[in-house]
Amino acid sequence: MFEQYDLTKQVSDEDYKAIFPDLAAHLSRLQREARDLDLPVIITADGWNLSGISTMLHQFVLALDPRLYSYHAASTPTREEADRPFLWRFWLRTPTTGRMAIFDRSWYSRLTAERIHPGDGGAPERSLREITRFERHLTDAGAVIIKLFLHISRDEQAERIERIKQEPAAAVLIDGHETVRLEHYELYLPVFEGMIAATDTPNAPWTVVEAHDRNFTVIKGMSTVVHALERAIEERRSTVVPRYPAPLQPPSNKLLDLPDPSKHALSKKEYHEAINQYGEQITALQYSLYRERLPLIVVYEGWDAAGKGGAIMRLTRRLNPRICQVEPIGPPNEAESRHHYLWRFWRDLPKKGHIAVFDRSWYGRVLVERVEGLSSPSEVERAYNEINEFEEALTDWGALLVKFWLHIDRNEQLHRFIDREEDPEKQWKITPDDWRNRSRWDIYAASVAEMLERTDTKTAPWTVISTNDKRYARVKCLRTVAETVEQALK
Amino acid sequence: MFEQYDLTKQVSDEDYKAIFPDLAAHLSRLQREARDLDLPVIITADGWNLSGISTMLHQFVLALDPRLYSYHAASTPTREEADRPFLWRFWLRTPTTGRMAIFDRSWYSRLTAERIHPGDGGAPERSLREITRFERHLTDAGAVIIKLFLHISRDEQAERIERIKQEPAAAVLIDGHETVRLEHYELYLPVFEGMIAATDTPNAPWTVVEAHDRNFTVIKGMSTVVHALERAIEERRSTVVPRYPAPLQPPSNKLLDLPDPSKHALSKKEYHEAINQYGEQITALQYSLYRERLPLIVVYEGWDAAGKGGAIMRLTRRLNPRICQVEPIGPPNEAESRHHYLWRFWRDLPKKGHIAVFDRSWYGRVLVERVEGLSSPSEVERAYNEINEFEEALTDWGALLVKFWLHIDRNEQLHRFIDREEDPEKQWKITPDDWRNRSRWDIYAASVAEMLERTDTKTAPWTVISTNDKRYARVKCLRTVAETVEQALK
Missing domain, CATH: 3.40.50.300 (P-loop containing nucleotide triphosphate hydrolases)
Structure with a gap:
């Protein structure tokens, strides 16, 4: 040549x-x-x-x-x-x-x-x-x-x-x-x-x-x-970027066909035993990850009030703050919004042997940004592919990737919103935005279904968990993380 | 204990x-x-x-x-x-x-x-x-x-x-x-x-x-x-931060008692010879700095249209871009303004053996921010001390620090503003802000005088240069940098 x-x-x-x-x-x-x-x-x-x-x-x-x-x-x-x-x-x-x-x-x-x-x-x-x-x-x-x-x-x-x-x-x-x-x-x-x-x-x-x-x-x-x-x-x-929301499919996905959580309800005693068992397991496993230099990335997505905060806390309290970072993802700030939307997630990747917990994540691109019309139809369309490629880059690098979708039904959300508003210690957790998002439940639900459909890959599968029963959900999250890590260390 | x-x-x-x-x-x-x-x-x-x-x-x-x-x-x-x-x-x-x-x-x-x-x-x-x-x-x-x-x-x-x-x-x-x-x-x-x-x-x-x-x-x-x-x-x-501009002294400082630049005017030939001589010297000196791992920091401050850009260009064109960075300092962005005002200058420090050229600098705190009332009287008062301590930290670390104040008189500035507006290639260089700043010449002049008074220290002295004659000024800047570096390498 x-x-x-x-x-x-x-x-x-x-x-x-x-x-x-x-x-x-x-x-x-x-x-x-x-x-x-x-x-x-x-x-x-x-x-x-x-x-x-x-x-x-x-x-x-x-x-x-x-x-x-x-x-x-x-x-x-x-x-x-x-x-x-x-x-x-x-x-x-x-x-x-x-x-x-x-x-x-x-x-x-x-x-x-x-x-x-x-x-x-x-x-x-x-x-x-x-x-x-x-x-x-x-x-x-x-x-x-x-x-x-x-x-x-x-x-x-x-x-x-x-x-x-x-x-x-x-x-x-x-x-x-x-x-x-x-x-x-x-x-x-x-x-x-x-x-x-x-x-x-x-x-x-x-x-x-x-x-x-x-x-x-x-x-x-x-x-x-x-x-x-x-x-x-x-x-x-000469380019005009369309700024109307991407069209949506009906809100259904087989991953969301969840078993009735009432069948899984745990007693207080069962809950504490299980939380302790998996928690202690994770405390021990983190040091093996560290020694083996394997990075672990845990993504929590879910409905408002589905219990992300509680589930994350049950995990992080078991982890040494020297190796675990929590990344709470809100709207991008001015500097971030002038970069590719994946930029800040690349930036926040953990080091080898460390753990990053994402409280919401890059999936905002195809959820909130889509519903609010902040990303164009072609951007949403591209995003599925980009996200799959991003996650493949992570697993190819050697990262363990766990993705949770925490699911509640519409009635349960309403109960929890009202609870929060009535409890002075929890009022700060609920904002007008939460109510506004709730009013768009159907559009969100369709976005969630399509997201699960198109980003549930072999290397980075979703774990969908019903959180109508909080105890069951917290245990399930911990157990999933523990089992994924244990599997990888074998 | x-x-x-x-x-x-x-x-x-x-x-x-x-x-x-x-x-x-x-x-x-x-x-x-x-x-x-x-x-x-x-x-x-x-x-x-x-x-x-x-x-x-x-x-x-x-x-x-x-x-x-x-x-x-x-x-x-x-x-x-x-x-x-x-x-x-x-x-x-x-x-x-x-x-x-x-x-x-x-x-x-x-x-x-x-x-x-x-x-x-x-x-x-x-x-x-x-x-x-x-x-x-x-x-x-x-x-x-x-x-x-x-x-x-x-x-x-x-x-x-x-x-x-x-x-x-x-x-x-x-x-x-x-x-x-x-x-x-x-x-x-x-x-x-x-x-x-x-x-x-x-x-x-x-x-x-x-x-x-x-x-x-x-x-x-x-x-x-x-x-x-x-x-x-x-x-x-219970604290109320006052937001009125700090009081000012009359605009005089012995450093500004500059010799008549017309006496220093250089012919085109003299100019080219001198620029080449000092330029080549600097090209060679940068590699000695690199080998000795000495960081060099050059600060350019001066009136709008005093010729900072041209003077900086005469320096940087002699320097390898692998070791020289130019930091143009404008108003802080959102993230920067949520930090201590010195934060971004700490961030932009060169590595050992490298060169940082600041096109405006931390002195904005006691110049534009002061005049615009963006820093309170007590913040301005503190800033002189903080700046002196900051610069002492730099020289203690081993950095060579050169600070230029490029000076023109009010009439010369007007000529240059008008020139810029008339030249299509230069129009972008002049903005309404420049005219606005000009209308506050006296307040700026007093701030400049006080700044020179209070930050002209033994370890970090100011070099004030009249730029009414641009050739003279450019040569003087280059020569000052070359001599400072040569002195330090001895």
């Missing part, structure tokens, strides 16, 4: 001086337009060692308004990062709407490393799938991704290796510059070709930049960015 | 069951009140190894609403953290208004370690000063700090060391549990006593908790928190 590129291309200094200022001014204008249109922009530059990536990017950033971009230089993952899925650190650095993120080497380094060192336990096919999904999630939500690959020949690299030996001062910053060896060129060649072929998607295409001549590299790189931005800006201007 | 505490104190299980639920409910109510009052709350728990810190905190968090607190377990600093001043990671974890941060061991670990291992290059006296200032900055801005120290005897610790040997599962989480040795007790005793004595301030007092009996520990710890919150809430309710 690389042989099709003519590496002799050059731009004379004279031409460069004539072209560059206009191009830079153009880029600067487009950046402000992208801001005004709330367009998030991602630029990645990868390429051969010593191909001049940061030299090129340096010229880009001089044209840009520093208020509107962040620059992310490659580095080996920190301990915090190594304890998370490999895309975690890149998710965290995705730009908010109207901003630009520049990656000086990107997530592709991982893929390359896994191919070059197949013995190190990497899974390049999986990483490839993750990367494609990552880029698609972002571009589907409106981001522009521009990927540049700086290409040089074996001879050119050899020459640059020699040159750097003469000038060690500037080399301190070149990642692994001490270990760039010529014999690696042949090793990397098929890896880079395969990588570009496999990830040159319509939504995030690669541009190979012939990088022998510095002037040419800058002009071609910057022109690529300018054209991609122009296209994206034009497209954004 | 410790001998005054009666370690035999106990609470029977029966009493505990009678007291705890009410205490927990009370704490929970106070937490919601603190939220409603926008009160940030910090709880730290330190103490002897195996004194049961996380066991106690676990009971606290069960009473708390997880939406309103964050739990920070001690850990050795990550690479990112070790490359910053030691308080950086704690500053980043300070709670926003209305939230609570719980530190399971805190910044005091650093102090203890430095005292115990005096040979490791620590500076405990300096850390002590930093800690006192850190706590004062936070409480002056309205935060509540509650510090608990869990005390056990030598014999009790010995017994617990034995017990943990029998039960290794739970021990995996106890920091350094393999190395807790009895003979250390005598070593730590005077260190802990000294630490408590030196940092038991009225704004952030210590409470020693006798920690032999688990029930007693929880009840005393929680009662301490409850009483501190009650006091703080009452105080907050």
